Amino acid sequence: MNDRSRLDRSRRRCVAAGLGIGLGVAWRPARALSDELAGALRGFTGGVATREGKVNFDIAPLVENGNTVPITVTVDNPMTAADHVQSIAVFNEKNPQREVVACRLTPRMGRAVVSTRIRLATTQQLVAVAQLSDGSYWTHAVDVVVTLAACIE
């Protein structure tokens, strides 16, 4: 009887720990920007503070081949002459160079959505930043796991 209750307790603890790990993996709270990325962002914004939001950086969280990784950056903002997205840039943390792509947008585009394919050298953090016509900067950072890296073959 005593043995049985001890077993039950350890089983319960095991199940609880498993649940905890599962939730942690599913939620993956966003990590703070690394120094490299923060530096690259400062270079782009000229020191203006950035805010999280408005930007949606769509990239697979698990990349099997770093040689071509499709990305889409969507900015939730109208594209009118008075209020539009002026530029979108993407930066990485661990490729040889921080810059990935920098786009200039105009109101004639109608929609602030840009897609391309990029290279990733290793598992790392990426950030997309959008500059609006009112001078504000918005970001979205993502963590990506890369199983087969680019640039090493």
Next chain:
Amino acid sequence: MARTLIHAPASARKGEVLEIRTLIAHPMETGYRAGADGRTLPRDIIRRFSCRYNGELVFSAELHPAIAANPYLAFHVTADASGSLTFTWEGDNGFAQTESAAINVT
């Protein structure tokens, strides 16, 4: 001349937002890889892409070595007048190519 693939609708209604997809065949050599002789291969990338709609710049992008080979770019354009979309790629070693697509807006 590099091969290009341009996906742009030939006709559209006025005010419609169109998706334009472009791709150009280019190795986008990063300048970080070693060749067969062990020496680093020199960088050879496309540095700049631009799209003009009846001569007016609509979209441009600066590309870096982190862009995959055969650069693909997709973006949107609002159809407001019949005419042409002109796509220009410029890069290292004097690379320059221009393609255009006609669009009929009703």
